[in-house]
Amino acid sequence: MTFMAYQCVDCRRRLSLSEGDGRCSGCGRIYERRGAVLLAWPTRMHDLSRDEAAHHDHEDADQAEVHQLGRPRNRHYHEALWKKLRALPPGENLLEIGAGSGYDAAELVSGYSVVLSDVSPETLARLERRLGSLAAGYVAADGSRLPFADASFGGVYMVATWHHLPYPGQGLAECARVLRPGGLLVIGLEPNAFYFRPIKLLRRLLCRLTHMDPGEGSHADAEMEGFSYRGLALLFRTGQWQEVEIRPAWLLCGLWHYLAEFLYRACRLPRRLVLPDRLEKFLVKCDEALFRLPGVKHLGWHWNVTARRAVR
Ligand SMILES: C[S@@+](CC[C@H](N)C(=O)[O-])C[C@H]1O[C@@H](n2cnc3c(N)ncnc32)[C@H](O)[C@@H]1O
Secondary structure, rough: OOOOEEEEEOOOEOOOOOEEEEEEEOOEEEEEEOEEEOOOOOOOOOOHHHHHHHHHHHHHOOOHHOOOOOOHHHHHHHHHHHHHHHHOOOEEEEEEEEOOOOHHHHHOOOOEOOOEEOOOHHHHHHHHHHHHHOOOOEEEEEEEEEEEEEEEEEEEEEEEOOHHOOHHHHHHHHHHHEEEEEEEEEEEEEEHHHHHHHHHHOHHHHHOOOOOOOOOOOOOHHOOOOOOOHHHHHHOOOOOEEEEEEEOOOOOOOOHHHHHHHHHHHHHOOOOOOHHHHHHHHHHHHHHOOOOOOOHHHHHHEEEEEEEEEOO
16 A cells, blocks of 8 residues: 555545554544455445445456457457556556456556555455555445545546446546546446347346356346446536547447357357457457447447546
8 A cells, every 4th residue: 555545435534544454533434454455345335336246256257268358359449448548647546446357457557556446355355466566555445435535546447347336426426536637537348228228128038048047147237227328428417527538349349249158158158259360350440430430339339438537
């Protein structure tokens, strides 16, 4: 824990935690560490976030492998997010919310002072075993109620995580609070409601076809409907943000990704299908060309959003 200034998640008072643990002088709440991980859940945390913590604590499959994060269709969009963040001055304080697999963290810890947070303490413990002191800290926290002081970070990012929060607007307000004026928010790979609303309605059928128990997996993933372009734009219209950019990701790539995942599960294939690199890169290029056509952005499977904390 190098530079961190904390704030109590229960009473919002400034905290002074030596070595990351201690007691809040306002409400008496005790902050403990489990190994390198500071435990900073709010006392009253939404049931969905508790479920998420429990699920991801026990989910030790390599998520980078499961979601094929190293394949060109993923790599292209992650690299675009890294590029945005790398425009910040070296050494800047960054916060990742929902660090999960650590795929993005592993890239950004070189050059930045990155605090990794996730609602699941075990996820962070696994990450700590991989990244050790390369990260500036490991904090088990709910993205809806962060334990950091106002304006602590020059950059905040979360990838495939925002839709796991029970109330996205609350999470966004917390991002605004912990960012410095002019600080950068990068949100990656958020589902488009155009596809995920109907998928939610068909979930029972899809689970049956893919031999999945509807109760297994992340409840947040099961319950979310994704975001429309308009819905996203509205969430950012609070006066706290400027330079908001909402871009689509994955059109043909999304068709391939979800079809391949469906076939893998429905046909119980021994391993996930993989396209040749060149073909996948071609699909990415086609998608980027298609997204330039009017209206096609609404057909992307995911959204990437960047915004700056307004300077007043
Ligand atoms: C789909 S994973 C994405 C992980 C990672 N960003 C990646 O790309 O591999 C979502 C992550 O969000 C975390 N998460 C879920 N609910 C959360 C919450 N309320 N606050 C913070 N993190 C949460 C989960 O534990 C999980 O690690």
